[in-house]
Amino acid sequence: MIKKQLLSALVASVCAAGAGFVQAGAITDQMIADDAKTPGDVLSWGMGTEGQRYSTLTQVNTKTVKDLVPVWSLSFGGEKQRGQESQPVIADGTMFVTASYSRLYAIETKTGKEKWKYEHRLPDGIMPCCDVINRGAALFDNLVIFGTLDAQLVALDRETGKVVWKKKVDDFQAGYSLSAAPIIAKGLLLTGVSGGEFGIVGRVEARDPKTGNMVWSRPTLEGYMGYKYDAEGKPVENGMTGTTNKSWPGDLWKTGGASTWLGGSYNAETGLAYFGTGNPAPWNSHLRPGDNLYSCSTLAIDVSTGQIVWHYQNTPNDGWDFDGVNEFVTFKTKDGRILGGKADRNGFFYVNDAKTGKLVNAFPFVKQITWASGIDLATGRPKFNDKNRPGDPSKTTDGKKGESVFSAPSFLGGKNQMPMAYSPDTGLFYVPANEWGMEIWNEPISYKKGAAYLGAGFTIKTINDDYIGALRAVDPMTGKIVWEAKNNAPLWGGVLTTKGGLVFYGTPEGLLKAMDAKTGKELWSFQVGTGIVAPPVTWEEGGVQYVAIVSGWGGAVPLWGGDVAKRVNMLNQGGSVWVFKLHKS
Amino acid sequence: MRALVFSLTFILAGTAHAAPPPPDPFGSGLWPDVHAEFLGREPVVFDDRVKVVAPAFAEDPMAVPVSVDASALGAVSRVVVLVDRNPIRKVLEFFPQAARPVLAFRFKLQQGSPVRAAARTADGVWHLGGTWVDGSGGGCTLPGGTRSDGSWVRTLGQVQGRMFDHGDASRLRVRIMHPMDTGLVSGIPAFYLDELQLRDDAGTAYMRILTFEPVSENPVFSFDLGTRPAGSLHLQGRDNNGNLVAARIDQQKP
Numbered sequence: 001m002i003k004k005q006l007l008s009a010l011v012a013s014v015c016a017a018g019a020g021f022v023q024a025g026a027i028t029d030q031m032i033a034d035d036a037k038t039p040g041d042v043l044s045w046g047m048g049t050e051g052q053r054y055s056t057l058t059q060v061n062t063k064t065v066k067d068l069v070p071v072w073s074l075s076f077g078g079e080k081q082r083g084q085e086s087q088p089v090i091a092d093g094t095m096f097v098t099a100s101y102s103r104l105y106a107i108e109t110k111t112g113k114e115k116w117k118y119e120h121r122l123p124d125g126i127m128p129c130c131d132v133i134n135r136g137a138a139l140f141d142n143l144v145i146f147g148t149l150d151a152q153l154v155a156l157d158r159e160t161g162k163v164v165w166k167k168k169v170d171d172f173q174a175g176y177s178l179s180a181a182p183i184i185a186k187g188l189l190l191t192g193v194s195g196g197e198f199g200i201v202g203r204v205e206a207r208d209p210k211t212g213n214m215v216w217s218r219p220t221l222e223g224y225m226g227y228k229y230d231a232e233g234k235p236v237e238n239g240m241t242g243t244t245n246k247s248w249p250g251d252l253w254k255t256g257g258a259s260t261w262l263g264g265s266y267n268a269e270t271g272l273a274y275f276g277t278g279n280p281a282p283w284n285s286h287l288r289p290g291d292n293l294y295s296c297s298t299l300a301i302d303v304s305t306g307q308i309v310w311h312y313q314n315t316p317n318d319g320w321d322f323d324g325v326n327e328f329v330t331f332k333t334k335d336g337r338i339l340g341g342k343a344d345r346n347g348f349f350y351v352n353d354a355k356t357g358k359l360v361n362a363f364p365f366v367k368q369i370t371w372a373s374g375i376d377l378a379t380g381r382p383k384f385n386d387k388n389r390p391g392d393p394s395k396t397t398d399g400k401k402g403e404s405v406f407s408a409p410s411f412l413g414g415k416n417q418m419p420m421a422y423s424p425d426t427g428l429f430y431v432p433a434n435e436w437g438m439e440i441w442n443e444p445i446s447y448k449k450g451a452a453y454l455g456a457g458f459t460i461k462t463i464n465d466d467y468i469g470a471l472r473a474v475d476p477m478t479g480k481i482v483w484e485a486k487n488n489a490p491l492w493g494g495v496l497t498t499k500g501g502l503v504f505y506g507t508p509e510g511l512l513k514a515m516d517a518k519t520g521k522e523l524w525s526f527q528v529g530t531g532i533v534a535p536p537v538t539w540e541e542g543g544v545q546y547v548a549i550v551s552g553w554g555g556a557v558p559l560w561g562g563d564v565a566k567r568v569n570m571l572n573q574g575g576s577v578w579v580f581k582l583h584k585s
Numbered sequence: 586m587r588a589l590v591f592s593l594t595f596i597l598a599g600t601a602h603a604a605p606p607p608p609d610p611f612g613s614g615l616w617p618d619v620h621a622e623f624l625g626r627e628p629v630v631f632d633d634r635v636k637v638v639a640p641a642f643a644e645d646p647m648a649v650p651v652s653v654d655a656s657a658l659g660a661v662s663r664v665v666v667l668v669d670r671n672p673i674r675k676v677l678e679f680f681p682q683a684a685r686p687v688l689a690f691r692f693k694l695q696q697g698s699p700v701r702a703a704a705r706t707a708d709g710v711w712h713l714g715g716t717w718v719d720g721s722g723g724g725c726t727l728p729g730g731t732r733s734d735g736s737w738v739r740t741l742g743q744v745q746g747r748m749f750d751h752g753d754a755s756r757l758r759v760r761i762m763h764p765m766d767t768g769l770v771s772g773i774p775a776f777y778l779d780e781l782q783l784r785d786d787a788g789t790a791y792m793r794i795l796t797f798e799p800v801s802e803n804p805v806f807s808f809d810l811g812t813r814p815a816g817s818l819h820l821q822g823r824d825n826n827g828n829l830v831a832a833r834i835d836q837q838k839p
Contacts, residue, residue, distance in 0.1 A: 154826070162825075165827060166826065166828065
């Protein structure tokens with residue numbers, strides 16, 4: 001039996017090697033693990049599984065960036081011009097980019113010519129909370145894999161665009177959807193779920209990327225059982241998440257949210273995948289006394305076992321929708337320690353030991369924070385301002401509306417879904433931050449399948465007349481903000497940094513900008529014709545460095561914006577990919 | 586000398602390919618294009634033995650019944666059904682295996698058009714039969730019923746089927762619930778079954794069908810199975826989004 005297995009393994013590897021000569025390279029786990037070091041492609045969300053969004057390319061640099069010009073632009077077409085939050089992935093001369101309404105385009109990088117597109121047929125009843133966006137696809141072997149708004153995973157053949165496999169993750173009618181880019185770690189496809197506003201059960205799932213078959217599932221709510229799956233696909237118990245009712249009394253934890261809607265990152269040295277978890281449901285925190293694990297946390301999961309190795313909770317017993325799914329980006333210090341940075345919705349920037357989760361540093365990256373005066377580095381817990389928690393409606397005479405408070409940041413966060421970047425050259429994180437607050441009050445609520453499960457009312461307020469957004473260069477070790485670039489509208493796109501000493505990011509006003517990574521001086525900008533809410537990427541092909549950005553205004557801000565509407569309601573929609581390179585005269 | 590032979594061969598081959606197809610009995614100006622695009626400019630004969638039966642006028646342009654029967658030709662490897670004046674011309678193609686080269690189904694008709702079936706025999710010749718169907722228009726560009734009421738989500742991929750005897754042959758009729766969106770209705774992407782395979786319990790393949798957008802919503806297919814198969818039949822398939830069809834059709838109890 002062993003011999004037979006060995007033989008078949010040998011045959012398989014020979015075939016794989018043989019196929020390698022014929023096909024345009026199968027993408028291997030090793031290639032994905034090395035993505036950050038190989039600027040000839042972009043194989044993962046985050047430009048490397050650590051999510052640093054840092055490129056070693058230098059052709060476009062602080063001196064040459066002034067000559068950056070467009071090469072091509074491709075419109076997604078149709079009437080589905082909603083928010084475009086996608087990061088392209090690039091391999092073998094083809095760019096794969098997702099678009100609103102669960103579409104995916106394969107484009108020739110040289111010419112901008114569309115090779116094929118896949119349009120997922122969506123049911124009428126999808127329930128995405130915050131626009132019909134998608135953040136990108138994963139590449140593996142001959143496949144390109146992405147999640148859809150009706151909570152399915154679709155794997156397409158990279159060459160033909162034909163569906164190779166498709167799996168339903170969960171019931172869209174209960175509020176589940178998928179918006180994050182999947183990641184590949186240790187040969188597994190890791191995904192989260194969206195739907196935190198509908199009382200869903202957050203979880204991280206690992207699948208075989210070739211077949212979509214389940215390998216393990218790890219719920220993010222204490223009390224739920226985790227599972228591994230045997231060869232026949234039968235679930236086998238793999239230990240409960242946490243301890244039932246330890247931090248979440250009663251049975252509200254069963255519909256407690258803690259969704260993993262931004263996906264995760266992975267560090268090959270620690271072997272851990274890092275997934276941020278969202279807010280506990282409902283928003284009214286008086287219904288759920290306790291810390292409510294594992295909401296508003298970073299979870300470090302051993303990819304080999306599907307077990308939670310450590311957790312760090314950024315906002316215990318959240319009462320403000322500080323939906324802390326924000327990406328945990330690992331980096332190495334000069335003395336060789338592996339740390340991770342997270343700019344949380346709640347306004348604090350956290351630095352944790354990536355192996356143990358121990359809090360190393362925590363400091364504000366926005367100017368106004370009302371809910372806590374700081375984070376106690378010894379205990380790792382926030383110093384709450386109890387008066388800033390929205391009141392309990394059951395304590396009022398009519399029981400209908402709890403005491404309203406003004407809170408900053410707003411629930412849209414000091415930072416939301418837009419991913420930050422880290423430069424090993426400067427040692428700085430580049431954080432797209434927003435300064436805003438909200439009036440927030442609690443209301444009675446009960447869970448109903450497929451209905452919004454908030455139990456709160458709110459309105460967003462601006463704080464400063466001259467800006468909401470601010471791109472901030474943050475030193476994770478000192479907590480110092482080294483420079484900032486203010487922006488009138490809230491920032492909602494991600495960031496890219498390069499060895500060429502540059503920081504790229506886009507604004508809702510439609511400008512793709514390049515800044516000096518050291519000083520924050522603006523060196524270049526280009527108007528793409530609609531708002532940018534997506535992260536830029538760069539890669540090299542045939543000796544030329546390219547920069548790409550997806551444009552298309554939308555996302556959560558126009559839906560929830562309150563007072564912010566004045567700063568964004570003049571912005572027009574779109575939906576395109578833009579690619580740039582240096583002009584040679 | 587060798588070079589000369591090569592170039593001669595080239596010219597001959599080129600000439601053969603450039604030969605125009607025989608004139609179309611319907612006089613459709615689109616026929617040469619249809620021949621080039623779907624029949625690979627291969628040899629073609631118009632042949633009454635390929636029977637295409639459809640109403641003269643499409644009462645419901647979204648579900649025009651048609652039956653194709655190429656059994657008079659004997660062995661047929663492949664049959665392609667084409668509608669010249671549809672925005673998407675290829676309706677389906679089928680590969681008769683243990684089943685006879687006969688298939689009845691419904692399709693969408695955009696405007697009056699020849700409806701053709703081309704059956705390929707072992708000698709590589711396409712035998713074409715057809716009929717003209719008139720229509721009031723719009724079959725491919727109107728939304729179907731299940732998408733207006735949103736019910737397709739609940740019924741997607743469900744199969745109903747029944748075997749019955751018809752003369753000396755056993756027939757199978759199946760209905761597969763699917764919206765079969767053409768992609769030509771604003772805001773609704775193409776979403777259609779693209780492959781079906783019929784087998785029996787023993788794994789004998791009866792027919793493979795490649796279906797395209799113009800097949801009607803909730804497609805109904807009637808197969809001519811020849812002698813009644815023992816046991817159940819299995820219909821497997823998928824659509825262009827990767828949704829699977831997997832159904833077993835049992836014998837009716839007498």
